[in-house]
Amino acid sequence: MLGCLSMTTWSLTAELPADRADGCTALLFERGAAGVEEREAGLAPMPDARQPGSGRVLLVAFFEDREAARQAAADLDVPAEMAEIPDRDWGEEWKKGLGPITVGRIFLRPSWIDAAPPPGSAEVVLDPGMAFGTGTHATTSLCLAAIDDFLARRPGASVLDVGTGSGLLAIAARKLGAGRVAANDNDPVAVAVAGENAARNGAALELTGDPVEAIPGAFDLVVANILANVLVDLAPSLVGKTVPGGELVLAGILVPQEEEVRLPFLAGGLLPLRGERRGEWSLLRFRRPEAG
Numbered sequence: 001m002l003g004c005l006s007m008t009t010w011s012l013t014a015e016l017p018a019d020r021a022d023g024c025t026a027l028l029f030e031r032g033a034a035g036v037e038e039r040e041a042g043l044a045p046m047p048d049a050r051q052p053g054s055g056r057v058l059l060v061a062f063f064e065d066r067e068a069a070r071q072a073a074a075d076l077d078v079p080a081e082m083a084e085i086p087d088r089d090w091g092e093e094w095k096k097g098l099g100p101i102t103v104g105r106i107f108l109r110p111s112w113i114d115a116a117p118p119p120g121s122a123e124v125v126l127d128p129g130m131a132f133g134t135g136t137h138a139t140t141s142l143c144l145a146a147i148d149d150f151l152a153r154r155p156g157a158s159v160l161d162v163g164t165g166s167g168l169l170a171i172a173a174r175k176l177g178a179g180r181v182a183a184n185d186n187d188p189v190a191v192a193v194a195g196e197n198a199a200r201n202g203a204a205l206e207l208t209g210d211p212v213e214a215i216p217g218a219f220d221l222v223v224a225n226i227l228a229n230v231l232v233d234l235a236p237s238l239v240g241k242t243v244p245g246g247e248l249v250l251a252g253i254l255v256p257q258e259e260e261v262r263l264p265f266l267a268g269g270l271l272p273l274r275g276e277r278r279g280e281w282s283l284l285r286f287r288r289p290e291a292g
Contacts, residue, residue, distance in 0.1 A: 010065075011063075012028070012033075012060070013058065013060050013080060013081045013083070014058070014059050014081075015057070015059075015078070016056060017057075018055055018254055022227055023227070027075060028059065028076075031071055036059060037061075039057060069082055101141070103145050104149070105121055106175070123201075125200055126200075138281040143223055146249045147176065147221070150221050151173065151221075156177060157179060158243075159180070159181045160181075160212075160215065160219040160223070161223050163225060164183035164185045166193055167193065170183035170203070170207075171198055173221075173223075174198075181203070181206065182215055182219070191207055195207050212237040212241060218241050221246060221249065222249070231253070236268060243288065244288050244289065245289075246288050247273065247286065248265070249283065251284075254282065270286035271288075273285040
């Protein structure tokens with residue numbers, strides 16, 4: 001995830017466990033980062049770029065203020081390297097690594113790239129801005145595929161996207177023919193970015209900063225692409241928002257965390273369905289039994 005900026009003079013690079021990436025990225029933005037690049041193992045954005053070790057990510061943050069970068073490095077509580085970098089328009093530079101992608105029936109393209117969607121596809125035009133979600137991360141593409149599969153089987157179904165970030169999953173659901181689509185995020189910036197992306201795509205969404213339990217009603221499909229510990233904490237609320245006969249999709253889970261996440265949902269009465277893995281990341285799926 002990266003935000004938009006016009007000039008950056010200091011970079012801060014830190015390698016850390018993958019399950020800490022989202023929290024540390026949020027901290028970097030809170031400490032004044034103008035942009036943050038996240039690199040997964042095996043997904044270097046250019047030749048010879050540094051890559052993290054297995055199960056880890058590399059965060060590269062860009063700061064206009066040297067002291068802010070130093071303070072952020074101290075607050076990260078992991079080894080971090082600072083470096084002065086030539087003046088470059090990083091708000092444009094990071095975009096070079098992103099292009100159109102296709103997941104099932106979904107054709108996703110960044111707003112700054114003009115490309116025609118394949119015939120019969122659902123086009124989503126996205127500008128992630130200061131929010132998570134570009135479609136390139138394994139967990140996001142796994143969720144897109146799961147949403148596509150579900151709505152192919154149950155067109156017009158209702159969908160709830162928990163922790164929506166850029167709004168990508170919710171917008172994709174709407175463009176694939178979902179009926180009611182709601183989405184929440186505890187970050188007001190993410191809610192605003194998701195609203196802008198929804199408007200750009202002509203997708204009618206119910207967007208809110210309210211917690212899951214405050215969202216009215218229940219849904220045929222609930223999708224939560226967050227972090228393993230947050231999924232565990234939210235288990236009762238996520239189960240409660242899934243209608244009898246509905247399905248729940250969970251992502252943001254490293255393979256070793258599967259059982260930890262799975263247990264509270266099984267304890268909540270859900271039935272396990274076949275999940276998916278991509279590299280070090282897992283997607284878990286469940287069905288809520290019919291009433292009676």
